[in-house]
Amino acid sequence: MTDMTDMTDPARSEPIRYRVDLTDRVQHLVRVTVTVPSDLASDARIVLSVWTPGSYVVRDYVHHVQWIRAEAPDGRQVALRPDGGTAWRLPADLDGPVDVTLELYANELTVRTNHVDDHHALLIPAATFPYVEGGEDRPHEIHLPAAPTGHRVFSLLPATDAPDTYLAEHRDHLIDSAFEVGDLPRVDFEVAGVPHVFVWAGHGGTPDLPRVARDATAIGEACVALFDGALPTDRYTFLTVGADEGGGGLEHRDGAVLQMPIRVFQDDELYRRFQSLIAHEYLHLWNVKRLVPAALVRPGYDRPTRSESLWVAEGWTAYYDELLPTRAGLWTVRQLLDTLQTTAQRVRDTPGTRLQSLRQASYEAWTKHYVRDENSPNAMTDYYGHGSLVAFELDLRLRAADPDGDGLDTVFRLLWDRHAGQEAGYTEADVLSAIAEVGGDPLAALIDTRVGTAGAPELDDIVTAVGLTWSSAEGPTPPHLGVEARDDDRGVIFGSVLRDGPAWQAGLTGGDQLIAIDGRVVGSGQLKVTLLAHQAGDTVEVAVRRGPRLLLLPVTLGEPVPASRLGPSPSAGDLQREAFRRWTGHPLPAA
Numbered sequence: 001m002t003d004m005t006d007m008t009d010p011a012r013s014e015p016i017r018y019r020v021d022l023t024d025r026v027q028h029l030v031r032v033t034v035t036v037p038s039d040l041a042s043d044a045r046i047v048l049s050v051w052t053p054g055s056y057v058v059r060d061y062v063h064h065v066q067w068i069r070a071e072a073p074d075g076r077q078v079a080l081r082p083d084g085g086t087a088w089r090l091p092a093d094l095d096g097p098v099d100v101t102l103e104l105y106a107n108e109l110t111v112r113t114n115h116v117d118d119h120h121a122l123l124i125p126a127a128t129f130p131y132v133e134g135g136e137d138r139p140h141e142i143h144l145p146a147a148p149t150g151h152r153v154f155s156l157l158p159a160t161d162a163p164d165t166y167l168a169e170h171r172d173h174l175i176d177s178a179f180e181v182g183d184l185p186r187v188d189f190e191v192a193g194v195p196h197v198f199v200w201a202g203h204g205g206t207p208d209l210p211r212v213a214r215d216a217t218a219i220g221e222a223c224v225a226l227f228d229g230a231l232p233t234d235r236y237t238f239l240t241v242g243a244d245e246g247g248g249g250l251e252h253r254d255g256a257v258l259q260m261p262i263r264v265f266q267d268d269e270l271y272r273r274f275q276s277l278i279a280h281e282y283l284h285l286w287n288v289k290r291l292v293p294a295a296l297v298r299p300g301y302d303r304p305t306r307s308e309s310l311w312v313a314e315g316w317t318a319y320y321d322e323l324l325p326t327r328a329g330l331w332t333v334r335q336l337l338d339t340l341q342t343t344a345q346r347v348r349d350t351p352g353t354r355l356q357s358l359r360q361a362s363y364e365a366w367t368k369h370y371v372r373d374e375n376s377p378n379a380m381t382d383y384y385g386h387g388s389l390v391a392f393e394l395d396l397r398l399r400a401a402d403p404d405g406d407g408l409d410t411v412f413r414l415l416w417d418r419h420a421g422q423e424a425g426y427t428e429a430d431v432l433s434a435i436a437e438v439g440g441d442p443l444a445a446l447i448d449t450r451v452g453t454a455g456a457p458e459l460d461d462i463v464t465a466v467g468l469t470w471s472s473a474e475g476p477t478p479p480h481l482g483v484e485a486r487d488d489d490r491g492v493i494f495g496s497v498l499r500d501g502p503a504w505q506a507g508l509t510g511g512d513q514l515i516a517i518d519g520r521v522v523g524s525g526q527l528k529v530t531l532l533a534h535q536a537g538d539t540v541e542v543a544v545r546r547g548p549r550l551l552l553l554p555v556t557l558g559e560p561v562p563a564s565r566l567g568p569s570p571s572a573g574d575l576q577r578e579a580f581r582r583w584t585g586h587p588l589p590a591a
C-alpha cells in the first residue's frame with residue numbers, strides 16, 4: 001500500500017544505493033558507483049565530503065578522484081558537470097535513475113583516509129561515498145563484496161539479508177561507519193552483554209589478541225560504570241590498522257578506527273598509549289557520538305563546522321582516557337600521575353598556552369590544531385592536553401568540596417542524562433549549568449574563565465584534595481635552551497623554537513638542524529647531556545644548518561625549567577585518602 005506519508009517520509013523512500021569495486025586494489029584504486037534514484041536524478045547535485053567527523057580540517061578528498069562519469073540504466077552516458085570544487089550536477093529533465101561512478105586513488109594509511117592494497121582495504125566513508133543532495137535522510141545501502149576470495153568485510157553498519165550488503169539509516173550514519181576488508185586476525189568479546197569485535201589490519205605485526213580482548217573489556221566496563229548504565233549500542237567494532245609508525249584514532253557511531261605502529265604489542269610504553277587510545281575512542285561512544293556538541297549535530301560535510309565545545313568533547317575525553325585505564329586496573333597509579341605531570345608541564349611550558357584560550361583553540365581547530373607548523377607551540381594551545389587539565393582541575397575542585405562525591409563523573413552523568421541523543425545536542429551553557437548544579441555558581445564561573453582566558457589551569461594547591469602534592473623532580477636539569485628538539489637520522493632537529501626563550505632570542509628557528517655546541521658535534525640523543533655540561537648564564541656558540549646555510553649563533557643559556565613531580569602527600573588525611581580512592585579506584589600509595 002502506498003499513501004502520501006510513504007512518499008514524504010525519507011526513511012521509506014527509495015534508498016541511495018552504492019556499489020564498491022575493489023578489483024584494482026593492488027593499484028590502490030577503488031571504484032564506487034552511487035545510483036541516484038529516479039525521483040532525485042533531475043538536476044541532482046552529487047557531493048564528495050570535504051571532512052570526516054572527529055577530524056576537524058578540510059581534507060579535500062576530491063584530490064583522490066581519478067575520474068567520474070554518469071550513466072543511464074541502458075548504458076547511455078549522461079552529462080555530468082562540475083558544480084564547485086567537490087560536487088557535480090546531473091542534467092535536468094532526467095526520467096530514470098542514474099549511476100554515477102568515481103574512481104578513487106587510495107594509498108594514504110591514516111584513520112581519516114582510504115588505503116587499499118593487496119593486504120586490506122580501509123574505507124573511510126566521507127572519503128569514499130559521495131552523497132546526493134536532498135537524499136541525505138533516506139536509507140543508504142552499500143554493496144561491498146569482499147575480494148579476493150578468503151577476504152571478508154568488517155562493517156560498522158548492520159548487514160542486510162541481501163549478500164554483501166549493509167544498511168545505514170541515513171547519510172550521516174553512513175559517514176560515521178568505516179569499512180575494513182581483508183583476511184585479518186580478529187577477536188570477539190563482550191562488554192555488558194554487547195558483542196564486540198577487534199580486527200587487526202596491521203601490515204604484519206603479531207597482535208596479542210587475547211590481551212586486547214581482556215583490556216578492552218576492562219576499559220569498556222570502566223566506561224559503563226562511569227555512566228552508571230547500559231552500553232548505548234548493540235554492537236561495537238574496533239578496526240585497527242598498523243604500519244611502521246604513526247598513531248591515532250577516529251571515533252565512529254558504533255566503533256572506531258585505530259592506528260598504531262605494528263610493534264605495539266612488543267613495546268610496553270607504546271602498548272600503554274594503545275590502552276589509552278582504546279579508552280579515548282571508546283568513551284566517544286558516549287561523549288561526542290551521543291552527547292553531541294550542538295554545532296556537530298547533523299553538520300554539513302561540504303564545509304567546516306566549528307564548535308567551541310571541543311574542550312569538553314576532546315578535553316574531557318583525553319582526561320578520562322588516562323583515568324579509565326587506571327580505574328580498569330591496567331595502569332598503575334604511578335603511571336597515571338606521571339602522565340598528568342607530563343601534560344601539566346608541557347601545557348605550562350608551551351608559549352601558545354598564554355596566547356590562545358581553550359574556547360578559541362576549539363573554534364580554531366580547523367585552521368590551527370590540524371594545520372601545524374614549526375610555530376604552532378608559540379601560536380596555539382592544545383584542546384586535548386590543556387582541556388584534560390581543566391577537566392582535572394574541575395574534578396579536583398568538586399572532590400575538594402565533596403570528598404565522598406564522584407567529582408566530574410557526576411557532572412558527566414548529569415549531562416548524559418539530560419542531553420544524550422537529544423536533537424539539539426548540548427551547548428557550553430548546558431555544561432556550565434551542570435557544573436553549577438553540582439559544584440555551585442562560583443565554580444562554574446571559574447571554569448568559564450579558564451576556558452575563555454589564555455593560560456594554564458591552577459593545579460598547584462588543589463591536588464591536595466585527593467591527597468597529592470607537587471615536589472621537585474629528582475635528577476639533573478640542564479640549563480634552558482627553549483627548543484622542542486627531536487632526534488632523526490640527521491641528528492638533532494629543532495622542531496620548534498619557543499617564543500622569548502634563549503634560542504628564540506639568539507635567532508634560531510624551527511627546522512634548524514643542530515650541528516655543534518661550542519665546537520663540539522652534537523649527535524642524535526646527545527642534546528641533554530651536552531647542555532648538562534654548561535651552566536645557566538653561559539654563552540655558547542650554537543652551529544646549525546638551515547637549508548644551504550651554516551649559522552654560528554651565540555646563545556645565552558637560561559635558568560633550568562623546574563620539573564615537577566606529582567605524588568602522594570605525607571600529610572594526606574582520611575578524607576583525602578577516601579577522595580583519592582573514589583577518584584582512581586585505588587588506595588593512595590604511601591608517600
Ligand SMILES: [Zn+2]
Nearest residue numbers: 280284314317
Ligand atoms: Zn577524541
